[in-house]
Amino acid sequence: MLVLPIILPLFFMVVLIFTRRWLAFQQHFSLLATVILTLVSAFLLMDIQENGIATLQVGSWIAPYGITLVVDLLSAIMLVTVSFIAIVIMIYSPGFIDKGRQSAGYYPLSFGLLMGVNGAFITGDIFNLYVWYEVMLTSSFVLIALGGSAEQLRGSIKYVTINFIASIFFVAGIGILYGLTGTLNMADLAYKLRAAGHIPYLDGALMLFFIAFSVKAGLFPFFFWLPASYHTPPIPITALFAGTLTKVGIYTMFRFYSLFIVDNTMFWKAFILVIAGLTMTIGVLMAASQYDIRKILSFHIISQVGYMVMGLGLFTAGSIAGAIYFMVHNMLSKTNTFLAGGLVYQRSGSYDLKVLGGLYKSNPMLALLFFVPAMSLAGIPPLPGFFGKFFLIKGGFEAGDYLITGVAILVGLFTLFSMVKIWNEAYWKKETGTLPKGKVSRRAIASTSLLALAVVLLGIFAGPVSDITLEAARQVVLPDLYINAVLGR
Amino acid sequence: MLFLFALLIGLLYGAAVYLLLRRNIFKLVLGLIFLGHATNLLLFVAGGLTSGFPSFIRNIPGEVEKMADPLPQALILTAIVISLGVTAFALVLVYRFYSVTKTVDLDELSENE
Secondary structure (H helix, E strand, O other): OOOHHHHHHHHHHHHHHHOOOOHHHHHHHHHHHHHHHHHHHHHHHHHHHHHOOEEEEHHHOOOOOOOEEEEOHHHHHHHHHHHHHHHHHHHHHHHOOOHHHHHHHHHHHHHHHHHHHHHHHHEOEHHHHHHHHHHHHHHHHHHHHOOOOHHHHHHHHHHHHHHHHHHHHHHHHHHHHHHHHOOOEHHHHHHHHHHHOOOOOHHHHHHHHHHHHHHHHOOOOOOOHHHHHOOOOOHHHHHHHHHHHHHHHHHHHHHHHHHHOOOOHHHHHHHHHHHHHHHHHHHHHHHHOOOEHHHHHHHHHHHHHHHHHHHHHHOOHHHHHHHHHHHHHHHHHHHHHHHHHHHHHHHHOOOEOOOOOOHHHHOHHHHHHHHHHHHHHHOOOOOHHHHHHHHHHHHHHHHOOHHHHHHHHHHHHHHHHHHHHHHHHHHHOOOOOOOOOOOOOHHHHHHHHHHHHHHHHHHHOHHHHHHHHHHHHHHHHOOHHHHHHHHOO | OHHHHHHHHHHHHHHHHHHHOOOEHHHHHHHHHHHHHHHHHHHHHHOOOOOOOOOOOOOOOOOHHHOOOHHHHHHHHHHHHHHHHHHHHHHHHHHHHHHHHOOOEHHHHOOOO
16 A cells, blocks of 8 residues: 555656656556546555554565655645645646647656655665655656757756755765765654764764755755746646645655754754744845746745744644645645636736736736735635644744744745745736737636635634644654554564 | 775866866867766775785685675676766767757856857
């Protein structure tokens, strides 16, 4: 059961590689495949809610020797969210991406990406995690360059270079950590670190990991590659990246922090909170100064990632639960705003706020589809962004860290400002009159509405969902549960 | 031996950073390759250096403890394959960039249209 989220995408990918000629088949099959993936992940989530953390020792090699697959609630929540986003993207893509790109391998590559992402969520082995990261990144390298326009090539070179360097940091960290402890199994590592107390040079290895993951997650000061490359590919690809890739980095940080930070906790807490504050502030300020919809949204990813890391830095059950809820909300809302931006592009042929205008009057539907996720990101009740921020800020006050909490509230204000900026420029202001009137694909509208509906539902059912995230947070805060489940103690 | 390895790794990292900071885009790829090699060596050294006892070749009971650790070697093998794949992709990407823009200058990457 546990291998299904990895094996299924692999199977789907192979099928799609061999059926590249039949475009219609690819479109329908991909949709069906993502629905299956979502069902499997949802089943896993329910199973874990009932029976606790599930583990699988691959090839029956017991824990520290073989590769262990572990799914706890946090992993399961992430699996479900990612596969749901994949459904939406698969409905959206045929209506947006040109035929050339679609038959050049867009579908198989997307499943390669999903396999990597799911693998990273499930694995319990640190080197295996690196391999899944590479599966995910290599697929994303090709996806971002797919089509090969000059602009895309410029973006891809930056993207490939910086991600390769980050992977190098990751591997170097693994090497040093293995030299220090002699094990690669995450639970076993955590156990050994707890037994050993202080290990010299350990913080060096952990810092290498931190750099690697903050590059992937887009934290200050390593985020510049993100807005420089994310706006270049067609919008469904950007939306898929925005919804999944950076969050894998955050997920890994949660996992590592919970398992490996036992020594020097004061330093790490302060360090992560400072980084979180800088990330959200600088991200949102840079977003406010942009005029391309995709760039505003890209800078926003960074600012929002700061919130999640803030929840991690506080490291109480309440704040982690808030961060997990916020992560789910952000994956949905962020993807949704990008897709809504794509609708604008189909309608008017531009992403530039200076030339756009009048969309509220001419297409109220498009305006509504942007309004819902944008207000959610800005944190207006009863949308999920409000509850996410509320849980985080409540966690901050409970932990007594007033400074970072104040920063978070202030950044929320700026977020509202930059969302209102898109709203005013693209939808509210008078039509400029020079734009072509493109036809918006029905599939694109349908999928964006589906996602917007999911956002609203996440807000309405904030109570039950936050119960699950609180339980997931408990597993993160008390890593003994994870360690014992894997090592069978 | 350890000192020599440390020197070599440092040299490779230094060369890699130097190449990454060049303006020529092919040197960028070269820098990435160097970076990969330096890290593979780092992995090898961090796993502990053992001379004269290759793993699994001489299976004498009681001498297993002295045997070289096979795991870092397996990790390096995986890392080499991965960096080979990424390098191949990066080369194609850079070549494509060259054929589209007719330049190897990294300054062309900035977007002041």
